[in-house]
Structures are given as C-alpha cells and as structure tokens.
Amino acid sequence: MPHVPASTALQRFRVIDLTQVRAGPTACRQLADWGADVIQVQMPEHMRGDDTLGGQDGSDYQYTHRNKRSITLNLKEAEGIRVLKRLIATADVVVENFRPDVKYRLGIDYDSLAKDNPGLVYASISGFGQTGPYAARPGFDQIAQGMGGLMSVTGMPGDGPMRVGIPIADLCAGIFAAQGILVALLEREQSGKGQWLHTSLLEAMVYMMDFQTSRWLIDGEIPQQAGNFHPTSIPTGVYKARDGYMNIAVFGSKIWERFCHILGAPEWIEDPRYHDKAARSVNRDSLNAEINRRLAEQDCSHWIERLNEGGVACGLINDMRDVFKEPQVQHLDMVKTVVSNRLGEQRLVGQPVQLARTPSDIVRAAPRRGEHTEEVLGELGITSAQVADMKSAGVF
Template sequence: MPHMPASSALARFRVVDLTQVRAGPTACRQLADWGADVIQVQMPEHMRGDDTLGGQEGSDYQYTHRNKRSITLNLKEPEGISVLKRLIAGADVVVENFRPDVKFRLGIDYETLAVDNPGLVYASISGFGQTGPLATRPGFDQIAQGMGGLMSVTGMVEQGPMRVGIPIADLCAGIFAAQGILVALLERAASGKGQWLHTSLLESMVYMMDFQTSRWLIDGEVAAQAGNFHPTSIPTGVYKARDGYMNIAVFGSKIWERFCDILGAPQWVGDERYKDKRGRSINRDALNAEINRLLAAQDRDYWIERLNAGGVACGHINTMAEVFEEPQIQHLAMVKEVVSTHLGAQRLVGQPVQLERTPSSIVRAAPRRGEHTEEILAELGWGADDLARMKSTGVY
C-alpha cells in the first residue's frame, strides 16, 4: 500500500529512517505523525540483532513506529548500499543514530550523499556528540540522565540520585532532532540547500535542565535534591489528604494568601516564619508538616475542588490507568485508534499539539520488518525480475 499521510502538513516530504531503539525512531515518528513518508530501513530478518523495542509485536514498538513503512536492506552488501543511496537520492531527510564513524565507513555520510542530493537534510543522533573525547562511547538514556545532572536533582533528600521514570534523554533527543529537521527544511525553502544537523542524548539532557543550569552558571548555586517539593517555590509539592496524595502549587504572594485562607490558616500570612519566600524556604519542613495536618481533615477531592476554585493549582497524582479515566484527558481525545493488519485494533496516544487545519492522526499501525520492501523498491523503478534476484542474493 503506498504512502498514507497521517496529516497533510508534511505529506510532501520523504524521510529515510536509519535509526534503532528509541531516540531516532522518536524523531521519525514525530515526522510521520505529521504526514511525512517515513521509510524505516531495517536489517533483514536473518541478520537482525536486538534492534527493536520489546519485539516487533510489543506495545512499545507499536507506539514508536506507527505511521511508517518498512524496508529491509543488507548494508553489508555493496548492492544494499547502492539501493539505499538510490532511495536517499529522492528523499528530503535522512535520520541516523549509528556510532559516529559508521556512516563514513559505509559511505553514507552527509557530504557523500549531498553530492547527488544537495537539498538533503541529514540528522544524526548520538549519545555524546559527533566529535570530542566521548564521541565513540556507547550512549544510553540513564547514562545521559546522570551525566547531564538530572539524577542529582531527582529523588528524596539525602537518599542518593534517582532516575526519571521515562527515557527522557532519548525522548528529548528525538524531539529536538525532529525540531532541527523542521528548521532545516524551512531554511532550505529559502536557500535551496540542505545541511547536516546533529544532537545527542547528553546535549538534550543538559538543555532540559533549564533553570537549574542558570542557577549554577549565573548564580553559582549547585542544586540539590528536593524530593517531591519544588526547589524554589514553597509550598509546592506532594501533600497528603485524608484519602491519599495530591500535588499543590503555590506561586506568588497573592496565591499564598488565598491558600492560607482556604486551608483555614490565615495567621500564616503574618507568621514571621512563613510570611515571605525566604522564611518559607528556611522553614519548609515545619510548614509542610502543618499543611499535611490540616489537609488530613478532608479527602483529596474536597481540597482539589476548593483550592482550584480559589486559584490555587492542584491535582490528583494518577496511575497510568487513572490518567485515561480523567474527564479532561478524555475530552482532549488524546487516545487514537488504529487497526493493525497483524495484531488487530490498537489504542495509542496521539500528538500533544493540535493543528486545527492540518491535524495529525494515526492511519497506519507499526509495520512488520520489511513489510513494504518490494512496494518501495518498485516505486524506485525495480521490476519483478530485479526483485527476485535481489531477494535471492540477500540484498533484502
């Protein structure tokens, strides 16, 4: 089946996806969800390693590779490389996450490919960057979380570093790569020229540290773990009502005054320990204990309704099952349905950005390895005899 755009927004672009695992496939999923013709290039079945997310029929793989087509090519064979170059010659974008030296060894680096396709946008994702002392070191999400500083500020006070519960370095690197690709395509519309762009798990993680980086670079403060509480805005964090935990965020003096009134503690506004931001920071533990004591008188829903009505942000702390029971999440229609030829009906989370005129959708479930090989090769001009020969000789 030919390309089925998930949106008209990027339907005119073809993307060759040479990536594995998560960061690169995430970047390509972003483009596929907005309509690009993403062709996932995988190793033939007999050559494959552990390059999938929990197996090709697993939920992780199905989520990450929706809206793509799949072709298999043996890149250890010269003809496999030739086929790949022919595919790339007519493409707009290539995304790869090989070790930095591999693309040069295979002759599929940007400079080589740009000779035949000067408009090519070539995106590289690595663990630590394309050059430098760690460029050849293997990259992994949790390693980047640690080296980028995230684990040093995550977790309970004095209980040691803690990883975040999602592969945030992988995901951010993929999303930033997709953003870079879109920027390069916009620039190409003016200059007519492609370019090489690259990011890494480490760069993405450092960037995502956001205000924690400026606390160090500008103020000279080394951020410490603050557990479930905001490091600078107090009181903001996890609190316990009678029937369980909830998040409360109190930003600014006016909101602080409202918060005190709703909790029935207006005296805190004038209390020397709590009346300003500095005092609340110094006396954080005592204040949190008093807040929990008052919250224990009622259930979460009671407090969430009253606090939000008073302009104090708060909300439930949901399990994944509870997330999709939230009326607001149901209203936002974040869950999309698609039917897999191989696995039947599926429910997947769609894009979190809504374009009113050119929305994203999920029109194709994740493909099986090489499902579209012959279809795509035929689009490139190979006939039935060529395909039979190439298959028999192990090109795909």
C-alpha cells in the same frame, strides 16, 4: 499500499529512517505523525541485532513506529548500499544514529550523499556528539540522565541519585532532532540547500536541566535533591490529604494568601516564619507539616475543588489507569485507534499539539520488518524480476 499520510502538513516530505532503539525512531515518529512519508530501513530478519523495543509485536514498538513503512536492506552488501543511495536520492531527510564512524565507512555520510542530493537534510543522533573525547563511547538513556545532572536533583534528599521513570534523554533527543529537521526544511525554502544537523542524548539532557543550569552558571549554586517538593517555590509539592496524595503548587504572594484562607489558616500570612518566599524557604519543613495536618481533615476531592475555585493549582497523582479516566484527558481526545493487520485494534496516544486545519492522526499501525520492501523498491522503478534477483542474492 503506497504512502498514506497521517496529516497533510508534511505529506510532501520523504524521510529515510536509518535509526534503531528509541531516540532516532522517536524523531521519525514525530515526522510521520505529521504526514511525512517515513521509510524505516532495517537489516534483514536473519541479520538483525537487538534493535527492537520489546519485540515487533510489543506495545512499545507499536507505539514508536506507527505511521511508517518498513523495508529491509543488507547494508553489509554493496548492492544494499547502492539501493539505499538510490532511495535517499528521492528523499528530503535522512535520520541516523549509527556510531559516528559508521556512516563514513558505509559512504552514507552527509557530504557523500549531498553530492547527488544537495537539498538533503541529514540528522544524526548519538550518545555524546559527533566529535570530542566521548564521541566513540556507547550512549544509553540512563547514562545521559546521570552525566547530564538529572539524577543528582531527582529523588529524596539523602537517598542517593534517582533516575526518572521514562527514557527522557532518548525522548528529548528525538524530539529536538525532529525540531532541528523542521528548522532545516524551513531554511531550505530560502537557500535551496540542505544541511547536516546533529544532537545527542547528553546535549538534550543538559538542555532539559533548564533553570537548574542557570542556578549553577549564573548563581554559582549547585542544585540538590528536593524530593517531591519544588526546590525554590514553597509550598509546591506532594501533600497528603485524608484519603491519599495530591500535588499543590502555590506561586506568588496573592496565591499564597488565598491558599492560607482556603486551608483555614489566615494567620500564616502574617506569621514571620511564612510571610514571604525567603522565610517559607527557610522554614519549609515546618510549613509542610502544618499543611499536611490541615489537609488530613478532608479527602483529596474536597481540597481539589476548593483550591481550584480559589485559583490555586492542584491535582491528583494518577497511575496510568487513572490518567485515562480523567475527564480532561478524555476531552482532549489524546487516545487514537488504529487497526493492525496482525494484532487487531490498538489504542495509542497521539500528538500533544492540535493544529486546527492540518491535524495529526494515526492511520497506519507499526509495520512488520520489511513489510513494504517490494512496494518501495517498485516506486524506485526496480522491476519485479530485479527484486526477485536481489532477494535471492540476500540484498533484503
């Protein structure tokens, strides 16, 4: 079937997805979920490398590639490149995450394509950037987590570096690339011109270090691991009640006073060890021990109710099963249902931003490799006979 937009917001845009693995596909998923016609271009089945997320029937692949169409093209053949360029001539956006030199060798770099499509927005995602001493290095999420500083502040003090439990460098690079694409499309409305934009896993990771970067760049302080406790706001972290663990975040003097009263320890307010932020920082270990001792008298549910009534932020620490039992998660309607012709009904998490007039949805399950090749080629005016000849010649 032709393009079925998941939203009316971006339905006028066509995006050519030349990416593999996660960062690039994430960028394209963001656009597809808001209605763009994302056409995923993959190598033919017999030529493919390990470019899928757990196999095409796996949950990871299904989540990442929903709302897209898929074609196959052999980009090692001149005819495959010619068909790709013909497709790109109809597009608004190209997203690629080849090694920086590959696009030039194939003749599908921005400057080459913009000659025929001056309004083209061309997005490149790499491990370390398009130029510089590390540009040719292979990039991988955990490498960026380490080099960007995240692993140095994650984990328990003294236990050595710790990775985050999601591919955060990949995901952030993809989301930042999608944001950059939208900015370029908005600018194009004024100038009429496209442009090349690029980001990398390393840039995304350094940017996501946020206040930790300013602690070094402005204050000259090298952030250290703080485990489950906030490095500068005390008390904020993981605490143990009678039946399990919970998060508590106490920000500001007024909230601190309320917290002390709720825990039945008003004396902490005037205690010189705890009476201000600086003192609580110095004496964080003794304060945390005192808090845990008080919390151990009741279950998490008791404290969560009392603390929320008092305006003190807190919450359970859920596994994935419990996340989707949360009444608020259910109320937010984050889980969408889509039917795959091959795999049946699927439940997937939708976009975390709600637009009242042009909402996002999941209307198409992840495609099989090349599922829409003949359909898309037909949209380019290529006849059935020509398609048959191309297939025989190994073009797709």
